Amino acid sequence: MNEMGTIQSVHAATTGYDVREVRKDFPILQRSIYNHPLVYLDNAASAQKPKAVIDAMTKLMTEEYANVHRGVHWLSSAATKRFEAARGTVQRFINAREDREIVFTRGATEAINLVASSWGRTNLSEGDEVVISWLEHHANIVPWQMLRQEKGIVLKVVPVADDGSLMLEEYEKLLSERTKLVAMTHMSNSIGIVTPIAEVIRLAHDRGIPVLVDACQAVTHLGVDVQALDCDFLVFSSHKLYGPTGIGVLYGKAELLSEMPPYQGGGDMISSVTFEETVYKGIPQRFEAGTPAIIEAVGFAAAIDYVNALGLENIRAHERDLLDYATQRLGEVDGLRIIGTSAEKASIVSFTLGDIHPHDIGTIVDRAGVAVRAGHHCAQPLMERFGVAGTARASFGLYNTREEVDALASALQRAQEIFG
Structure with missing residues (x-):
């Protein structure tokens, strides 16, 4: 088992929250997009539905x-x-x-x-x-x-x-x-x-x-x-x-x-x-x-x-881990700028990548099966405040994993290669 898997197993053992089991409750997460496993990181727009719903x-x-x-x-x-x-x-x-x-x-x-x-x-x-x-x-x-x-x-x-x-x-x-x-x-x-x-x-x-x-x-x-x-x-x-x-x-x-x-x-x-x-x-x-x-x-x-039933405290802890990991992992991508860096935040990483248009970022990572949001997110005045027309936004939910963050980071590096 790799280090990420070990960390997630320890988290599951200490909190009783097993994201692998949680993911089984969401039928859509079992499908593929462009021959890649679906990585759904657009939860701030609309989250997927468990079978119970x-x-x-x-x-x-x-x-x-x-x-x-x-x-x-x-x-x-x-x-x-x-x-x-x-x-x-x-x-x-x-x-x-x-x-x-x-x-x-x-x-x-x-x-x-x-x-x-x-x-x-x-x-x-x-x-x-x-x-x-x-x-x-x-x-x-x-x-x-x-x-x-x-x-x-x-x-x-x-x-x-x-x-x-x-x-x-x-x-x-x-x-x-x-x-x-x-x-x-x-x-x-x-x-x-x-x-x-x-x-x-x-x-x-x-x-x-x-x-x-x-x-x-x-x-x-x-x-x-x-x-x-x-x-x-x-x-x-x-x-x-x-x-x-x-x-x-x-x-x-x-x-x-x-x-x-x-x-x-x-x-x-x-x-x-x-x-x-x-x-x-x-x-x-x-x-x-x-x-x-x-x-x-x-x-x-x-x-x-x-x-x-899952417990909001368990969900918060899981999503906090994902946010911290994503902040670190995406911060390693050259030219990536995170918008909104206050410690008082949750579950969302909004970013730009050099001069690449957010819609181009969204399109390229989509080809890797990764779904993120691209645009002004119905918050145009805030985008103006930070001097950007829009951002790409990865937003995490209770079923996301560190491996999915890695998939996003790899797709962003691919975007960087394409646009030089």
């Missing part, structure tokens, strides 16, 4: 499927129980106080738009300020810009240091009497930097300012406890957490959600309708108009159960 969704479709909430027949009742049980699974996963604080959306993007459209339109006026950071995904920039155009609010942006870390002192300076909301990521999707979100929330709350947290990456790689953080809103999606696409979550404190008007109108979010007046249901149903993503909710819950 696939089976749970298949079981619902083949044995218990019907529309939820409105039916009185057996299948509808069974599907409703599974759907609402999924809500409870999410509640426990992030430690929300009650399941009515969990609103199912189509994803984190819709969840942020829901807050901007409902809470924002109700509570923000011309001149009011929303504070975000340079680390944000476009989904936590554009909705506030749209509200700025509509209502004349002011958008303030917290700068980041050269290592990618959030400049906390500058953040505190931006908070003012006109600041009505802070909306910030817990972990950057593009460079992996982890923000001091607990302190961000504390400083805002000291001034009576509510905080929305984008936890799309954090729930997968760090874990989140909304009561410990005391955040007011939090959003994340299923597909980065080894679940299906098309479903995400808005968590909101019950007292805030209860005061917010519906985001959309339609069936299942109403108590009664006449041509003269509509009476809306309470939370969370008032925000879930129409037929929900029933099958996806069940898959989402199965993904959470899968992650919980």
Whole structure:
């Protein structure tokens, strides 16, 4: 057994986490790409799905499927129980106080738009300020810009240091009497930097300012406890957490959600309708108009159960080892520059390689069976901050290995040879 295999065996023995066994749970990892074993390093965009998720969704479709909430027949009742049980699974996963604080959306993007459209339109006026950071995904920039155009609010942006870390002192300076909301990521999707979100929330709350947290990456790689953080809103999606696409979550404190008007109108979010007046249901149903993503909710819950069974602490330790190894290994590639070098980061290495365009890097390593992301990662302002049009991004998940990092490094050396 080589040194890398020995290290991984020791890790498995001491933590009970055996990545070789974990990989067997993911059917897609058994396939080849261009006659090479698939090395999937695009987990920050969307993670692969374990068989437990696939089976749970298949079981619902083949044995218990019907529309939820409105039916009185057996299948509808069974599907409703599974759907609402999924809500409870999410509640426990992030430690929300009650399941009515969990609103199912189509994803984190819709969840942020829901807050901007409902809470924002109700509570923000011309001149009011929303504070975000340079680390944000476009989904936590554009909705506030749209509200700025509509209502004349002011958008303030917290700068980041050269290592990618959030400049906390500058953040505190931006908070003012006109600041009505802070909306910030817990972990950057593009460079992996982890923000001091607990302190961000504390400083805002000291001034009576509510905080929305984008936890799309954090729930997968760090874990989140909304009561410990005391955040007011939090959003994340299923597909980065080894679940299906098309479903995400808005968590909101019950007292805030209860005061917010519906985001959309339609069936299942109403108590009664006449041509003269509509009476809306309470939370969370008032925000879930129409037929929900029933099958996806069940898959989402199965993904959470899968992650919980492996243990977030074990997953974090495994991914930390991969990040440290990748940082060292890729640092040995001539001309490679890592963007985001703060010690406070997780599971993502974003980089440039000399003058090679990121899309060319992505194409060449793909021919070696290695899947990485290439581009601006829906974070164009952050790319501008570091003086690049885009990067190549390797993002690690619970099934990746050191050997896969070696495969990436070899493919990058091949790219370097091709482009001289």
